[in-house]
Amino acid sequence: EVQLVESGGGLVQAGGSLRLSCAVSGFTFDDYAIGWFRQAPGKEREGVSCLSSTNGNTYYTEAVEGRFTISNDNAKNTVYLQMNNLKPEDTAVYYCAVRRGSYYYMAACLNYGMAHWGKGTLVTVSS
Numbered sequence: 001e002v003q004l005v006e007s008g009g010g011l012v013q014a015g016g017s018l019r020l021s022c023a024v025s026g027f028t029f030d031d032y033a034i035g036w037f038r039q040a041p042g043k044e045r046e047g048v049s050c051l052s053s054t055n056g057n058t059y060y061t062e063a064v065e066g067r068f069t070i071s072n073d074n075a076k077n078t079v080y081l082q083m084n085n086l087k088p089e090d091t092a093v094y095y096c097a098v099r100r101g102s103y104y105y106m107a108a109c110l111n112y113g114m115a116h117w118g119k120g121t122l123v124t125v126s127s
Helices: 102-111
Strands: 003-007 010-013 018-025 032-039 046-052 058-060 068-073 078-083 092-100 121-126
Touching: 003 092, 018 032, 018 092, 018 121, 032 068, 032 078, 032 102, 046 068, 046 078, 046 102, 058 068, 058 102, 078 092, 092 102
Parallel strands: 010 121
Antiparallel strands: 003 018, 018 078, 032 046, 032 092, 046 058, 068 078, 092 121
8 A cells, every 4th residue: 555644844934944754655666756736725736846756857836946845765765845935825735646657747746647645744834
């Protein structure tokens, strides 16, 4: 059974930083796309950042470009989202997700085309 467990969320002031972690288990493929999504109250879920396992290519939604960085540690089966210069509009539940096929990393981010999802971690940014 594939499991994704997010951690690292919390309350932070605007301008602060957080690092989210997502521990993945039960997923044994080397060719995959993995990423972070978020859903703010009253809004649709959106793809924040996704990564291709084979070439390291990344995608960021425009709202976080230059502030967020996605990375993965294959030895630890963990993907991270470093979030700097946080803004109140970044407040949301953040989910990580994964699917086979690194080629699809951008499409999966844009169209929520991931196969397995975590339960999310709440990030609250106060003004």
